[in-house]
Amino acid sequence: MTVTESGGRAAITQSGVRMADVSGVDLDLPMPWAPIKVSRNEIDALVDRLSDGPAPANGRRAAMLIHPESTHxxxxxxxxxxxxxxLPGEQTQRIRRNSTQVHIGIRGNGSVSADGVDFRLEEHDVCTIPSMKPFIFVNDSDERWVRLAYSNAPLLAQLGTHYFEAVSAQWIPTAPVDGPIDMDEPVAVAAGTAPDHVVSPEGARLRGYEYLVDIEPIPDRPLHWPHNATSALMSQTPGDGERTIMALYNPSTRRKQGATSSFFVTLSQIPPGHTPHPEGRGHRHSSVAINYHFEGSGYSIVDGQRIDWEPGDLLLSAPSWREHAHYPSETGVSAYTVQDHPLHIGMESLVWQEKMDGPILALGTEAGQTGYVAPRNWDED
Known part of the structure; x- marks a missing residue:
């Protein structure tokens, strides 16, 4: 049986596997989704809807925000x-999952308990829940507690590997990992039972399976970034020379510079009274960016499309490889941006073009973009 596919001839083999002839066909180019905004009013309506009725059995009142082009x-x-x-007095079931999470408090406050770490998540605070660490959220306040929760679950779903399980009070973790870790080789290697051979002058090696199943562990704990602390370290008045954008860094991600191994989170804080800059060309990158604006107003231009935003709006502002630029008004802006930047660094797929007439760089595998100072100011030389 023969079938037709775009870009080449295709056939179905006896085993049922499709086989497409792509001889001479160019490789795929980025196919980014369209930018999209969810307004504060839409989010408020979702919150009201989720607040109605009895609590679910697992305690999780949640609504997924699904892009029209998404299949996962x-x-x-x-x-x-x-x-x-x-709602006040409610709590979620204690679970663990192999997707990593970023939570941003957007209304109210409550308690987070994850892997033996306890803290209070206030409005505009950020926290992370690492993969496979048991966690629970408890609203011990007298008002609704609302969070934006980001995860890499759709990617794991496409791989067929998203996993979660309920965790009982009797759950016993595996041997805890504390840091810093000084373990260059697995235990079997130290005992002299794992082979390791150099097979080429360029450095290729042949190693025993012990290296795969006894990997050097890196401590990855739940982390909390209180907004009152992070905000105080950034620009407060126009022209004060302090940074207007900084990253929330988790040391366990090392060179990936992430808040988690999948997500890069930045806080942008441009104080009111700044002079809006004129429109110009933007930049683009293979990592996507999702902005949550909680102070100030302005607009973004994404591949020529203008999108206005104000406090409480959530915006897929930078679909992969779409040119984009942001223009805060004189009101300034405070916003969190979540990107899958560290994931791309790990896959060596982070492609970046800061100036549209400039070079396209493979960040993490070659010399990166230089000239970044505070506040953002590019050296034009």
Whole structure:
């Protein structure tokens, strides 16, 4: 039986495997989704809807924000965003999952307990929940607690590997990992039982399976970034010379510079009274960017499309490889941006073009973009 596919001839083999002839066909180019905005009013309506009725059995009142082009419940390819609500006195079931999470408090406050770490998540605070660490959210306040929850679950769903399980009070973890780790080789290697051979002058090696199943562990703990602390370290008045954009860094991600191994989170803080800059060309990158604006107003231009935003709006502002630029008004802006930047660094797929007439760089595998100072100011030489 013969079938037709775009870009080449195709056939179905006896085993049922499709085989496409792509001889002479160019490789795929980026096919980014369209930018999309979810307004504060839409989010408020979701919160009201989620607040109605009895609590679900697992305690999780949540709504996924799904992009019209998504087939795996993502707000961006590989990233989901959920609005999660807990009413006073409610709590979620204690679970663990192999997707990593970023939570941003957007209304109220409550308690987070994850892997033995306890803290309070206030409005505009950020926290992370690492993969396979048991966690629970408890609303011990007298008002609704609302969070934006980001995870890499859609990517794992496409791989067929998203996993979760309920965790009972009797759950016993495996041997805890504390840091810093000084373990260059697995235990079997230290005992002299794991082979390791150099097979080429360029450095290729042949190693025993012990290296795969006894990997050097890196401590990855739940982390909390209180907004009152992070905000105080950034620009407060126009022209004060302090940074207007900084990254929330988790040391376990090392050179990936992430808040988690999948997500890069930045806080942008441009104070009111700044002079809006004129429109110009933007930049683009293979990582996607999702902005949550909580102070100030302005607009973004994404591949020629203008999108206005104000406090409480959530925006897929940079679908992969679309040119984009942001223009805060004189009101300034405070916003969190979540990107799958570290994931791309790990896959060596982070492609970046800061100036549209400039070079296209493979960040992490070659010399990167230089000239970044505070506040953002590019050396034109």
């Amino acid at each position: 419940r993502g707000f961006a390819p590989g990233i989901d965003v959920a609005v999660e609500v807990l």
